[in-house]
Amino acid sequence: MQRLDIANYIKEDIGMSLINKEVADFSAQAYVNDEFKTITKADILGKWSVFFFYPADFTFVCPTELEDLQLKYSEFQKAGCEVYSVSCDTHFVHKAWHDNSESIGKITYPMLADPTQALARDFEVLIEDQGIAERGSFIVNPEGKIVVYEVNAGNVGRNAEELFRKLQASQFVAEHGDQVCPARWAPGAATLKPGIDLVGAL
Numbered sequence: 058m059q060r061l062d063i064a065n066y067i068k069e070d071i072g073m074s075l076i077n078k079e080v081a082d083f084s085a086q087a088y089v090n091d092e093f094k095t096i097t098k099a100d101i102l103g104k105w106s107v108f109f110f111y112p113a114d115f116t117f118v119c120p121t122e123l124e125d126l127q128l129k130y131s132e133f134q135k136a137g138c139e140v141y142s143v144s145c146d147t148h149f150v151h152k153a154w155h156d157n158s159e160s161i162g163k164i165t166y167p168m169l170a171d172p173t174q175a176l177a178r179d180f181e182v183l184i185e186d187q188g189i190a191e192r193g194s195f196i197v198n199p200e201g202k203i204v205v206y207e208v209n210a211g212n213v214g215r216n217a218e219e220l221f222r223k224l225q226a227s228q229f230v231a232e233h234g235d236q237v238c239p240a241r242w243a244p245g246a247a248t249l250k251p252g253i254d255l256v257g258a259l
Contacts, residue, residue, distance in 0.1 A: 080201045081179045087141070087167040088151035096141070096167060098201065105138035105224065106197040108169075110182050110190040114146045114153075118214045120160040122192070127164050129217040138224055140166040145189050147172045182208060194220055196227055204231075 084097045109126060111119045123142055133140050144151075148170040154161050155168070169176065171190070177183035180203075182193035194215055196205035205223045209215060226238040229248070236248040249255065 075181060075195075075203050075206055078203050080197060080203070081175075083176055083179070085143075085176060086148040086170045088148045088155060088170070089167040090165065093148050093152075094167065096169060101139070101197060102201050103199050105136070105199060105228065107133065107138060107140045107220065107224065108176070108180060108193075108195040108197060109140060109142045109220075110177060110180065110193040110195075111142065111144050112189045112192070112211055113144055114150050114161075115158075118192075118212065119144075120158055122214050122217075123164060124160040125215075126217045126220075127166065129221050130166050132221055133224065136221075136224060136228065141169045142166065143169040143171055143176055143190065145171045145174050145177055145183075180206075196220075196224055198227070198231060 080098060080101065082098045084095060087094045087096045109122075111122060113119065126140060126142070130140055142164070146154075148168075151168040151170060155164065156162070171177055174183050174188065177190040180193060180195060182191040183189075184191060192209040192211060192213070192215060194205075194207045195203050198204050204227050207215070222243060225244055226242055229242075229244070230236065230238060233248070236250050239247075239249055242248065249259075
């Protein structure tokens with residue numbers, strides 16, 4: 058088997074981590090602040106971003122997650138991070154949901170429409186036979202690369218507080234490259250500086 062064939066086998070059949078994968082070029086319609094807006098890759102470069110995929114509008118677990126994310130949105134913004142919820146619905150369906158749901162009506166972050174499934178496929182959360190996305194959360198750095206991701210089963214909701222903590226940790230290590238954040242780290246807590254002196258000492 059040639060080297061190229063082996064690489065393709067590993068990627069397609071075994072799977073590879075998405076860490077440091079660069080988000081592909083994209084252009085998507087969004088519903089935000091009572092308007093339709095085009096969001097492209099250029100909009101995410103130079104700042105931190107969260108892509109928050111969910112299966113579908115007008116469902117059950119999804120509105121609880123999106124409302125929870127809205128409750129933390131101002132803190133994400135203060136941290137220099139934009140939040141994008143994403144489903145394979147159209148922007149028209151996003152507007153209808155926003156107009157008719159008390160929970161979704163509170164949302165002020167951009168709701169990206171992915172009816173062509175291009176984003177879900179690029180982030181590898183597309184359920185092909187259903188045409189919907191898994192519950193995938195992705196933190197993307199200012200260079201447009203994925204640095205944190207988590208994918209949940211469709212019947213398990215996520216926690217915006219923990220997602221925000223992971224953003225803070227990602228920003229810290231991006232700024233302090235010689236340090237790492239231990240379990241449950243929060244701003245102000247001690248970090249670790251990897252080195253031979255720490256081997257076996259923890």
